[in-house]
Every structure is written in structure tokens, then in C-alpha cells.
Amino acid sequence: MKKIVITGGKGGVGKSTVAILFADKLVRENKKVILCDCDVECPNDYLLLGQKLAKPIEKVFAEFPKLIKKKCKKCGLCAKTCRSNAIFQAPGKYPVFIKDLCSACGACWIVCPYGAIEPQKEETGQIFTNRVKNNFWLVTGMAKPGLEETGPVVTEVKKFALKFAEKNKVNVTLFDTAPGIHCPVVSALLNCDLAYCVTEPTPMGAYDLNLILDLCQKLKVPAKVILNQADLGDKRKIEKIAKKFKTKVEKEIPYSRKLVEAYSKGKLLNFRL
Structure with missing residues (x-):
């Protein structure tokens, strides 16, 4: 074909x-x-x-990141890993996910060493x-x-x-x-x-x-x-x-x-x- x-x-x-x-x-x-x-x-x-x-x-469907605050240590690794610049994190604060920029690649929850990010399925x-x-x-x-x-x-x-x-x-x-x-x-x-x-x-x-x-x-x-x-x-x-x-x-x-x-x-x- x-x-x-x-x-x-x-x-x-x-x-x-x-x-x-x-x-x-x-x-x-x-x-x-x-x-x-x-x-x-x-x-x-x-x-x-x-x-x-x-x-x-x-x-x-696509999977977007969802933060579990009680597990998050605010290490910033997820923000550093995101190539779409879809994660903003001010010093000492929790990361904020910007869905409009997210490519749903899953890198953030893969690299998180504390399991503080889980995928959330949404219709796209x-x-x-x-x-x-x-x-x-x-x-x-x-x-x-x-x-x-x-x-x-x-x-x-x-x-x-x-x-x-x-x-x-x-x-x-x-x-x-x-x-x-x-x-x-x-x-x-x-x-x-x-x-x-x-x-x-x-x-x-x-x-x-x-x-x-x-x-x-x-x-x-x-x-x-x-x-x-x-x-x-x-x-x-x-x-x-x-x-x-x-x-x-x-x-x-x-x-x-x-x-x-x-x-x-x-x-x-x-x-x-």
C-alpha cells in the first residue's frame, strides 16, 4: 500500500x-x-x-500529568526535563502544569523519583x-x-x-x-x-x-x-x-x-x- x-x-x-x-x-x-x-x-x-x-x-485520548502534592519534594526535576516548557516551578513552590503547552510525552512522571506525578487520561x-x-x-x-x-x-x-x-x-x-x-x-x-x-x-x-x-x-x-x-x-x-x-x-x-x-x-x- x-x-x-x-x-x-x-x-x-x-x-x-x-x-x-x-x-x-x-x-x-x-x-x-x-x-x-x-x-x-x-x-x-x-x-x-x-x-x-x-x-x-x-x-x-492523551495522558496529561497530575501532581500528587503529598509526595512532591519540589525538587524541580520534572520542570528541567520538560522539553515543551509546559511545567513552571517558582523556587520553593510546587510545579504547575500548563496543559496548553503539554505534548503528553510522559517524561515528567517517568523521571519523578518520588512518584509524585501520575498520568491522567483525557479525551483530545x-x-x-x-x-x-x-x-x-x-x-x-x-x-x-x-x-x-x-x-x-x-x-x-x-x-x-x-x-x-x-x-x-x-x-x-x-x-x-x-x-x-x-x-x-x-x-x-x-x-x-x-x-x-x-x-x-x-x-x-x-x-x-x-x-x-x-x-x-x-x-x-x-x-x-x-x-x-x-x-x-x-x-x-x-x-x-x-x-x-x-x-x-x-x-x-x-x-x-x-x-x-x-x-x-x-x-x-x-x-x-
């Missing part, structure tokens, strides 16, 4: 549109496909596919599935509103999608990431076979393409470029950056009013490139 990521440093360049059209193309080529929406803070693939999210098929997200049509499934991850660190949610959504793919003997699993190069995007990219980086022929598109290609290079994920709305700007900057990273513009998609209309109505499956 191939694991392909559809990503892009800049938001609004048509990443989800490309992911859906690519998935549909593979299905029409008699492939079994899963599209996994890893933009867990703002998933929208189901809207573009004209789907509704019913009851979640699975919940995502939900997973939904939709059968879009024959041989085409959508897996949607959705983080709990207000959750700052969503990388672990993406990791769990990916695990679910891959198990689902194995069970249904899927040929290709596509992961549609959030925009940017932060932790949730890294989580989606890890251990994938190929990344298609979607961009546009604008200065912002070129700048962010450089960032996402650099990230793919660091993660050792082969990357190719898809240039959306290719006829609306100067594509030479995009080609220059692609050449810098020894890749190429795999496909150019021209501006299409019909595509915009299909997008706005949530009927992308009716459109053919």
Missing part, C-alpha cells in the same frame, strides 16, 4: 481540492482509496465531498469515517476545540486510517495535512512514501513552498510540486525553488471557474481535471 501526503506550506492554495480530485482519479482507475483528513483543527474534506459527520467511530479528539462511494473512504480527525498541541491527535488518526486500510485491502492512502510546517504537519508526513506539495504562483506561495520542501527533505520524504492556478501568476519562482530541492513541478492546474463552482457547492466529485 502506498502512503501519499498532500501538503503545502501556505493555506488556501487548493490542497484539499487536489487531495479529493486525486483520490477520485485513483478510484476511477480501479484503486481502493482512503482519504484521511489530518487537518484536525479545521477538517473540511467532508464538506467538499458533500458528506456529513455522524457519530464518531473512535475517540482519541474524535475520528469519523464515511464511505464516499464504492472503493472510496474518508477518515476525518477532529481535535477537541481549544487543544493547543494537536500533533498527537494526528498521529492517532493516521494509525486508525492505516489499520482501516489494511482491513479493507486499500491500494493507496492519502493524507491531507494542515497548512504550515508545525507539529501536526510533521506527524502527517512521517513515514510516508511521497509528498505532493501544492502551491500557487505568488510570492507567498513561493516562500512557503521553500519551507515545506525543506521540511520534507529533513524528514527524508520524497516530494513533488503541484502548481495550482498556474496561469494566474509568474511560475518561474516556483520552478526555481523546485529545482533548488532537485524536484519538479509534477502538474500544473489552470484556473477554472467550473472548479470554483464545484468547490463552493461541495460537489468536487462531479468535476474532472
Whole structure:
């Protein structure tokens, strides 16, 4: 089974549109496909596919630290160990856990020599599935509103999608990431076979393409470029950056009013490139 990521440093360049059209193309080529929406803070693939999210098929949990004050000696080891700077401790005071910064790695309760920190399980997200049509499934991850660190949610959504793919003997699993190069995007990219980086022929598109290609290079994920709305700007900057990273513009998609209309109505499956 191939694991392909559809990503892009800049938001609004048509990443989800490309992911859906690519998935549909593979299905029409008699492939079994899963599209996994890893933009867990703002998933929208189901809207573009004209789907509704019913009851979640699975919940995502993470373990956060809880202090047992009667055991704590205020040694400060937990605060020194935390790489997320999620533990604040004033001199002579008990440590304070800042959940918004916590990555739920568990290092603090592992290193505590007094057993003064215990893990506390909390729901951080939900997973939904939709059968879009024959041989085409959508897996949607959705983080709990207000959750700052969503990388672990993406990791769990990916695990679910891959198990689902194995069970249904899927040929290709596509992961549609959030925009940017932060932790949730890294989580989606890890251990994938190929990344298609979607961009546009604008200065912002070129700048962010450089960032996402650099990230793919660091993660050792082969990357190719898809240039959306290719006829609306100067594509030479995009080609220059692609050449810098020894890749190429795999496909150019021209501006299409019909595509915009299909997008706005949530009927992308009716459109053919």
C-alpha cells in the first residue's frame, strides 16, 4: 500500500481540492482509496465531498500529568526535563502544569523519583469515517476545540486510517495535512512514501513552498510540486525553488471557474481535471 501526503506550506492554495480530485482519479482507475483528513483543527474534506459527520467511530485520548502534592519534594526535576516548557516551578513552590503547552510525552512522571506525578487520561479528539462511494473512504480527525498541541491527535488518526486500510485491502492512502510546517504537519508526513506539495504562483506561495520542501527533505520524504492556478501568476519562482530541492513541478492546474463552482457547492466529485 502506498502512503501519499498532500501538503503545502501556505493555506488556501487548493490542497484539499487536489487531495479529493486525486483520490477520485485513483478510484476511477480501479484503486481502493482512503482519504484521511489530518487537518484536525479545521477538517473540511467532508464538506467538499458533500458528506456529513455522524457519530464518531473512535475517540482519541492523551495522558496529561497530575501532581500528587503529598509526595512532591519540589525538587524541580520534572520542570528541567520538560522539553515543551509546559511545567513552571517558582523556587520553593510546587510545579504547575500548563496543559496548553503539554505534548503528553510522559517524561515528567517517568523521571519523578518520588512518584509524585501520575498520568491522567483525557479525551483530545474524535475520528469519523464515511464511505464516499464504492472503493472510496474518508477518515476525518477532529481535535477537541481549544487543544493547543494537536500533533498527537494526528498521529492517532493516521494509525486508525492505516489499520482501516489494511482491513479493507486499500491500494493507496492519502493524507491531507494542515497548512504550515508545525507539529501536526510533521506527524502527517512521517513515514510516508511521497509528498505532493501544492502551491500557487505568488510570492507567498513561493516562500512557503521553500519551507515545506525543506521540511520534507529533513524528514527524508520524497516530494513533488503541484502548481495550482498556474496561469494566474509568474511560475518561474516556483520552478526555481523546485529545482533548488532537485524536484519538479509534477502538474500544473489552470484556473477554472467550473472548479470554483464545484468547490463552493461541495460537489468536487462531479468535476474532472
